[in-house]
Amino acid sequence: EAQVTQNPRYLITVTGKKLTVTCSQNMNHEYMSWYRQDPGLGLRQIYYSMNVEVTDKGDVPEGYKVSRKEKRNFPLILESPSPNQTSLYFCASRGHDGYEQYFGPGTRLTVT
């Protein structure tokens, strides 16, 4: 089954404690993105990747890091989380010949 998986689904942490949210897709897609969803602000792109070892900033990259060492994986790293990063995070992927994205189920992050 074609899918994008994210882990963990829920995470409560404290300010400053480094964390990683994993994302994996099994569709051999070139493009992958991370989004955050906040009330009244829709889905905003954090980072995206066009292929292995090729990443770039989206609209709200501050406080986040990403890496793309393998085509299927695109982890999101918060080196020093802060309460304003409390949000719902989605990973997404798409192939090179289409514009529709496939989204993971989301990770609800709370930073206290």
Place this chain on the structure above:
Amino acid sequence: DQQVKQNSPSLSVQEGRISILNCDYTNSMFDYFLWYKKYPAEGPTFLISISSIKDKNEDGRFTVFLNKSAKHLSLHIVPSQPGDSAVYFCAASSPNTNAGKSTFGDGTTLTVKP
């Protein structure tokens, strides 16, 4: 500056009637538009799309209309069903920039009452 706007945060319709969800955009470079549907505790799923060379695209009960001069698109659901109750996001892409990144609206919560 929000480039894609869905001005109605919510919409409630009766089962069997038409649902019309609206979306406006400001960037004239957008040339591909998509609608996604999102249920609670799930990620958005692709619903229907339209290229700027068309003004209408239909898929079963779902039709998207594009008015380029007005920079406006709409999603029509006919007939609406209770299972259509979800948040609908409009998205726009410029395929030749930023690897075809999509810019999303805030979403409209549709409730279809039985």
